[in-house]
Amino acid sequence: MSSSLALQPQAVSAPGKVFVAGGYLVLDRKYTALVFGLDARIHVEIEPIQTKSGVTLSEIIVRSPQFRDAAWEYGYRLTEGDGGIAVTQLRASHTSSLNKNPFIETALTYALTYISTLQSTPIPPSSISILADQAYYSNPGSPLSPSSRFLNFDVTLPDAHKTGLGSSAALVTAFTAAVLSYYLPKEAFDVDSEKGKSVLHNLSQASHCAAQGKVGSGFDIASAVYGSCLYRRFSPSLLSSLPAPGAASFAAQLRSLVEGDSWDVEIAKAKVKMPRGLRLVMCDVDCGSQTPGMVRTVLKWREQNPELADRIWGELQSGNEAFAAELTRLATEDSGEAGAEKFAKLKGIFEANRKLIREMSKESGVPIEPPQQTKLLDACSAVAGVVGGVVPGAGGYDAIVLLLEDKEEVIGELRKVVEGWKVDGHSEDGVTIGKVGILGVREDMVGVRREDVVIYREWITSS
Ligand SMILES: Nc1ncnc2c1ncn2[C@@H]1O[C@H](COP(=O)(O)OP(=O)(O)O)[C@@H](O)[C@H]1O
Ligand SMILES: C[C@@](O)(CCOP(=O)(O)OP(=O)(O)O)CC(=O)O
Structure with missing residues (x-):
């Protein structure tokens, strides 16, 4: 009633x-x-x-x-x-x-x-x-x-x-x-x-x-x-x-x-956990460029290059599974190690996965991780306490997501890198990215x- x-x-x-x-x-x-x-x-x-x-x-x-x-x-x-x-x-x-x-x-x-x-x-x-x-x-x-x-x-x-x-x-x-x-x-x-x-x-x-x-x-x-x-x-x-x-x-x-x-x-x-002491940080990247049709173009590339695409996607899927498994292992097992060594395997997985994403970008001609984002991600990943980062979702120029140690000093150092971020204006695709800001969000x-x-x-x- x-x-x-x-x-x-x-x-x-x-x-x-x-x-x-x-x-x-x-x-x-x-x-x-x-x-x-x-x-x-x-x-x-x-x-x-x-x-x-x-x-x-x-x-x-x-x-x-x-x-x-x-x-x-x-x-x-x-x-x-x-x-x-x-x-x-x-x-x-x-x-x-x-x-x-x-x-x-x-x-x-x-x-x-x-x-x-x-x-x-x-x-x-x-x-x-x-x-x-x-x-x-x-x-x-x-x-x-x-x-x-x-x-x-x-x-x-x-x-x-x-x-x-x-x-x-x-x-x-x-x-x-x-x-x-x-x-x-x-x-x-x-x-x-x-x-x-x-x-x-x-x-x-x-x-x-x-x-x-x-x-x-x-x-x-x-x-x-x-x-x-x-x-x-x-x-x-x-x-x-x-x-x-x-x-x-x-x-x-x-x-x-x-x-x-x-x-x-x-x-x-149950297959996704955040290890104690780590957090996600998202950065919003100002850029005048939207790339329409990225999904359509990637799918067309896959259709026309099935062997190559299947190889890259197979390796990426294994890398993504390894990423989830390592997060879960760190969250559930106390490995006893401390600091950078504890997250060394995760850092390696980030780098290997990004390499495959760049290969997919190059082969498909779609700016999933374009060179401007490679520079930004590399600079952020070099900050002590940052485990790694990727372009989220469909990728492109407008955002990055980072995994890092949840400590004031790490965020402070990261803030210095992103807030002073300047790229040289000579990118091959003519897209210049502007201000980078840290969003006030974390995983939940x-x-x-x-x-x-x-x-x-x-x-x-x-x-
Ligand atoms: N706070 C809000 N109140 C009402 N509608 C909203 C609000 N936020 C988003 N929307 C609706 O969602 C649309 C945005 O959706 P979309 O373009 O898919 O963006 P997103 O990627 O954020 O989902 C807006 O055009 C509006 O119709
Ligand atoms: C390409 C995709 O696999 C992921 C796109 O992820 P984004 O987070 O970029 O998407 P929007 O929030 O719609 O902008 C398409 C999909 O899964 O539907």
């Missing part, structure tokens, strides 16, 4: 990610990726809507109060032919233009449709707020009060400068979990249970792919739900037979996809998590 009286405010957060090993390879189920969740999270709070007395509209209002003009109002209704819940964005006034947020609209459509398959009572209206930790954006922000965890960025979302931590995946995951937790009784959805996490993972993968208009490997949703893990993707064909929202039998097919056992995704949390093993609604009060009442 769900009446608006019975519904209690709920809040859920999900972490961002850094993709440390297995970029490109993970698109093929033969290979795996090592992904770390981060302590930068996106939070979603949901509560009954404050309507004028006696007026009940089928309306859900979503706000992202840290940004200007970031409010989206949706009407919703049950469609015929089991097409699920149709969500329509409403205009604030006749003259205002529609400011679309496809990730919110699609996550809402999929979550409400799934809910409608579990209960026949009407879905009451609600009000939803989104709050993001500051590391997701490099814009300067200001706190509402001295103790405020979240900053007011005072720009519109399209003007925000993303740092690439996977905001849309963390958002879709936390949003879906909050909506399901709010409307469904605990027996039907419990985000703390394994079954609840599996439903959340499958539903979020489906809606994130639909909103993006493409099926990637899904590593970002997996780490938003489960946190740091070794990830083997699901078969992309799983999503291809799902009808579009509103089409006949969308609702029943979505439920059977989400609850079914056809998912061949593998998420191994925990995935999606329920939160206390109290922490958002100042943001929700002031919006």
Whole structure:
């Protein structure tokens, strides 16, 4: 039974990610990726809507109060032919233009449709707020009060400068979990249970792919739900037979996809650990260059050069497995050694893997670890206490991730290297990288998590 009286405010957060090993390879189920969740999270709070007395509209209002003009109002209704819940964005006034947020609209459509398959009572209206930790954006922000965890960025979302931590995946995951937790009784959805996490993972993968208009490997949703893990993707064909929202039998097919056992995704949390005394550091690199089509070009190169690509990918997969195994060994065995010798094997694995990534870059012509990043990574890796680093995810010019000893003096020395970083302007590809900054994030093993609604009060009442 769900009446608006019975519904209690709920809040859920999900972490961002850094993709440390297995970029490109993970698109093929033969290979795996090592992904770390981060302590930068996106939070979603949901509560009954404050309507004028006696007026009940089928309306859900979503706000992202840290940004200007970031409010989206949706009407919703049950469609015929089991097409699920149709969500329509409403205009604030006749003259205002529609400011679309496809990730919110699609996550809402999929979550409400799934809910409608579990209960026949009407879905009451609600009000939803989104709050993001500051590391997701490099814009300067200001706190509402001295103790405020979240900053007011005072720009519109399209003007925000993303740092690439996977905001849309963390958002879709936390949003879906909050909506399901709010409307469904605990027996039907419990985000703390394994079954609840599996439903959340499958539903979020489906809606994130639909909103993006493409099926990637899904590593970002997996780490938003489960946190740091070794990830083997699901078969992309799983999503291809799902009808579009509103089409006949969308609702029943979505439920059977989400609850079914056809998912061949593998998420191994036990295979990823952070040894005591080490941490990750991410650096954001300013550069005017985006390289579109990197994935397409790498996959085309692999198709045209199967032997060479299989050799490189095979060696990289072994290197990535060795990396995960060494991290886990160091985390679980006390080797007794201290200092640099303790991490010598890990350092060697980093260097060997980077050599293979550079070989893949050269052979495919895609700047995965371009020379500018090689120089930066080499300089950072030479700092005492830094074990090594790589270009995360698809690579390119805009970020690096480093593994280092978690000591003030190591970070201090690293800061000197990156903050004074200058490259000579004579690179072959003509791309000059600019300022390098250390992001205020580190690894976090925990995935999606329920939160206390109290922490958002100042943001929700002031919006
Ligand atoms: N704080 C937020 N509030 C509302 N929507 C957000 C927020 N952060 C990200 N989004 C949505 O996610 C989109 C960014 O997703 P995407 O381009 O995939 O970047 P990312 O690599 O960070 O996931 C934004 O255009 C917006 O629709
Ligand atoms: C190439 C990839 O394997 C990894 C891309 O990782 P990134 O972390 O670069 O991705 P975004 O967050 O979407 O920018 C593609 C994939 O796995 O889908």
